[in-house]
Amino acid sequence: MKSIDDILRDMPRHTPSASVVAETLQRVAEDPGAAPLEERRVLAMVREQRVFARWTLAYAFGLTAAFVGFVLWHTGHGGLGDKPRVLDGSAARVLTSAAGASRSANTIANVRRYLEAGELPPVPLVQTDAIVDYFQYTDVDSEGSAPVRVGMSSMPAPWDPSKKLVRLGVVGRERSWGEHTPTSLAIAVDAAAVNKSGVTRDLARSALGALVATLGEQDTIAIMDVGRSGQMVLTSTNGGKHELINEALAVLFATQRERRPLSSEAVQRAYQVARSTSGFGRVGHVLLVGAGGMRLDTQDLSERLVSYVRNGVRTSMLTLGETTVDVQLAELVGDDVHADLRELAEVREQFLDPMMRTMLPAARNVDVQLLASKGRVHPLSEASLPQLGAGQVMTALYEVEGEPELTVRIGFQRLETGRAERAEVAVADIPESATDDDKVAAAAAAFAFALQSARPSEAYAYLDGAETLLAGTRLPAIADERDRRMELSRMVGQAREIICSPGLDSPSCATR
Amino acid sequence: MGLKALSRDERELLPRYAEGDRAAFEELVHRFRAPVYGYIIRCGVPPAAADDLFQDVFFSVHRAAASYRPTQPLKPWLFTITANAVRSHFRKRSVWARVFSPAEMAESQAPEPGLQVAREGAELADFLDGHMRDLPLKQREVVVLCCVEQLSLEETAAALAMPLESVKTNLKRGRAALQKALDRRDLREKREAQ
Numbered sequence: 001m002k003s004i005d006d007i008l009r010d011m012p013r014h015t016p017s018a019s020v021v022a023e024t025l026q027r028v029a030e031d032p033g034a035a036p037l038e039e040r041r042v043l044a045m046v047r048e049q050r051v052f053a054r055w056t057l058a059y060a061f062g063l064t065a066a067f068v069g070f071v072l073w074h075t076g077h078g079g080l081g082d083k084p085r086v087l088d089g090s091a092a093r094v095l096t097s098a099a100g101a102s103r104s105a106n107t108i109a110n111v112r113r114y115l116e117a118g119e120l121p122p123v124p125l126v127q128t129d130a131i132v133d134y135f136q137y138t139d140v141d142s143e144g145s146a147p148v149r150v151g152m153s154s155m156p157a158p159w160d161p162s163k164k165l166v167r168l169g170v171v172g173r174e175r176s177w178g179e180h181t182p183t184s185l186a187i188a189v190d191a192a193a194v195n196k197s198g199v200t201r202d203l204a205r206s207a208l209g210a211l212v213a214t215l216g217e218q219d220t221i222a223i224m225d226v227g228r229s230g231q232m233v234l235t236s237t238n239g240g241k242h243e244l245i246n247e248a249l250a251v252l253f254a255t256q257r258e259r260r261p262l263s264s265e266a267v268q269r270a271y272q273v274a275r276s277t278s279g280f281g282r283v284g285h286v287l288l289v290g291a292g293g294m295r296l297d298t299q300d301l302s303e304r305l306v307s308y309v310r311n312g313v314r315t316s317m318l319t320l321g322e323t324t325v326d327v328q329l330a331e332l333v334g335d336d337v338h339a340d341l342r343e344l345a346e347v348r349e350q351f352l353d354p355m356m357r358t359m360l361p362a363a364r365n366v367d368v369q370l371l372a373s374k375g376r377v378h379p380l381s382e383a384s385l386p387q388l389g390a391g392q393v394m395t396a397l398y399e400v401e402g403e404p405e406l407t408v409r410i411g412f413q414r415l416e417t418g419r420a421e422r423a424e425v426a427v428a429d430i431p432e433s434a435t436d437d438d439k440v441a442a443a444a445a446a447f448a449f450a451l452q453s454a455r456p457s458e459a460y461a462y463l464d465g466a467e468t469l470l471a472g473t474r475l476p477a478i479a480d481e482r483d484r485r486m487e488l489s490r491m492v493g494q495a496r497e498i499i500c501s502p503g504l505d506s507p508s509c510a511t512r
Numbered sequence: 513m514g515l516k517a518l519s520r521d522e523r524e525l526l527p528r529y530a531e532g533d534r535a536a537f538e539e540l541v542h543r544f545r546a547p548v549y550g551y552i553i554r555c556g557v558p559p560a561a562a563d564d565l566f567q568d569v570f571f572s573v574h575r576a577a578a579s580y581r582p583t584q585p586l587k588p589w590l591f592t593i594t595a596n597a598v599r600s601h602f603r604k605r606s607v608w609a610r611v612f613s614p615a616e617m618a619e620s621q622a623p624e625p626g627l628q629v630a631r632e633g634a635e636l637a638d639f640l641d642g643h644m645r646d647l648p649l650k651q652r653e654v655v656v657l658c659c660v661e662q663l664s665l666e667e668t669a670a671a672l673a674m675p676l677e678s679v680k681t682n683l684k685r686g687r688a689a690l691q692k693a694l695d696r697r698d699l700r701e702k703r704e705a706q
Contacts, residue, residue, distance in 0.1 A: 004659075004687055004691045004694065005659055005687075007637075007640060007694075008640065008660050008690075009659060009660065009662060011637050011641070012637050013546040013550055014546065014549050014550040014554070015546045015549055015550075016545055016549045016562075016566050020563045020566060020567065021541060021542070024567045024570045024571070025541060027567055027571060028537065028570065028574040029534070122576060123571075123572050123575060123576075124572065124575070124576045124579065124593075452600060454564070454567070454571060455564075
C-alpha cells in the first residue's frame, strides 16, 4: 500500500487552460507599466532584501493610536486588566519578522513617488501593514513602567455591520532621550559621490547635522571618507562636542573629489572603529552614506563585514537621490534603518526618527495577535517588529464575526535581561465606536488593497470605500498638506486618476 | 541535463526577461503553470477565481522580475508570490469583495468548469483533494508545497515566510488529518465489502 507521501507526490497535475495561459502572456505584454523597467529595477535593487522577505508577512506599524478603551497589559507590574499569565520564555516562537523601523515611511515614500509620476506602484512594493502603519493614530498611552502596552478598539465593519473591525495597538514605553543606548557611531561617507550634486550634498548635510544634534556625551562619533581609502575626517570623538563634529562635516562636504569606487579597506575600517570603541554598554553602529551606486567590491569583504554584524555592530544606510545598492550591502543593513532620501522634507520622517528609535528601544521581538475561541477572527494585518522604539506604536487590524471569546496574545523580549516573555489576556468587552482613527485605518487598508488589485474595477471599488471612510472623518481645521490623513486622501485621488486613465479599461470609471 | 543544471537554467529565466527577452517569460509561464495553478486550486480557490489568480501571480512575477536575483532559488520565490496571492484572495474575499462586488463573489464560487486534471488515479486524488481543502489554510499551504510540489522544509519556510518549526508542525498535522481521512475511508470500504 502506498504511503500518504507517495500518494500526495503522485497527485495528478492541475493545469490552466491554454486560453488562460495565453491571456496571461498577453496581459503581461500589454502592461502599461512595463516600459520603465529600468526604474523599477533601481527601486527593486534598493529594496529587494526588505521587500522579498516580507511579501507574505503581515507586519507591524508605527502608529500613535487612539483607543477608545484599553486593555492595559504589562508583565510583573499589575495593570488595569487581569494579571496576565506569563509564559515560559521557551514558549515564545522564533520570529521571522524583520520589519525595519523605517519600513512604513519607506513604503509610503515609494508609493508616493510612483503615484506622483502618474504610475501605479509595483504590487510587491505595496505592503498593507506598512501603509496602515504610516498613518498616525492619536490617543495612545505609553506612560508607565511596562515595556509594552496593548490598546484595543473596534467599530462595526463598514462593509458588514454584523461584523466588527478590531484594531489592536502595541506601544513601546516612553523613555527620555537621555536613556538612549550609548552609541559608538562610525559614519562612513562616500563624499565624492555625495558632493557630486548640490541636492545630495544638502540632503546629507541636513540629515547628518540633525543626527549629530541628538548625540550626547555618552556617545562617540568618528567620520571617514570611504571614497578615499578610509581617510579619517574625524577620529573617535565625544558625541557631545557638536561644534567640532559639525566643523568636520563642513570640511567633508566642502571638497570636490574625483569619484572612486567604495574602498573596501575604508568600509572595513569603519566597522573596526565602531567595534573598537563599543563595549561596556556602548553599541557599535556604522552608518554608510552614499549616492549613485553603492557596491562592495569583493564578496570576501562582505563576509568579513557580516562577522562584525554578528558580533553586534549595527549597520544603517543613508542613500541620497537615485541610488542603487548591492545585495551584500543590503544584507548588512538587514533590519536596521535604511533611509532613502530624495527631499529635505523626508529627513526627519525617514532618517532621523527611525535612527532615534533604533537608539532608544523599548523592547525587542514584539508581536501581538488576536485569537478567538471559535476561529472567527480574520486578520487583515498582523503586527510584529524586531524592535519597538520608545513611544512607537504598531497596529493590527482584524475582522471579527459574532461574539466569540477573544484573547490578546503578546510576546516580547526585555531589553535589560533579554528574556522572552509571552502573555495572553482574555478580552471581557470590546469597546466599540467608530473613531476617526478606526476609519482611517480601514481606509488605509482599502487603499493598499486597491493598489494590489489586478482589475481596475476592483481597485476602483476599494478606492470608493476608502473615500467614503475618509469622508466620515474630521480633517484638520486648517488644511495642512503634510497632514497624513490629507495625504492619504490625496493619494487615493491620485490612484483613482491613474486607474481611470484612458489607457486602462475600467467600467467603473466609465459609469462614474 | 542534471538537476543542478536545470535549476541554474531556471534561475536565469527572470534575469533574461528583465534584460528584455520576452521568450524567457513565456518559458517561465509554461514551465511553472502546473505547479502554480495546482497550488492555487489545492489551497481551495474556486476554479473560476483560480484563472484570474493565476494571471495575477504571473503579472506580479513580471512586475517583480527586476527584483529577482539568480542567487535565490526560483521555485520558493515564485511560491512566495503565489502564496501571497492566495492569502490575499481569501482575505479580500472575506471582507471587501462581499460588499463591493457581490456578483464577482457569486461567480467565483460557481461550480468547477472544465479542469484539465489528469484522470490517472483520479478517485484517490479527488478524495484527498477534497479533504485537503478542509484543512486550515496554513496546513494546506505546507502540505501542498512539501508533499505535492516536493519543496524542502527550508524552502517551504522561506516561500511561506513561516518559521521552520511551524512548517514542521503544520505538515505533521496536515498529513495526520489526511491519513486519518484515508484510514476512515479504507475502513468504510472494508465494512461495505463485508
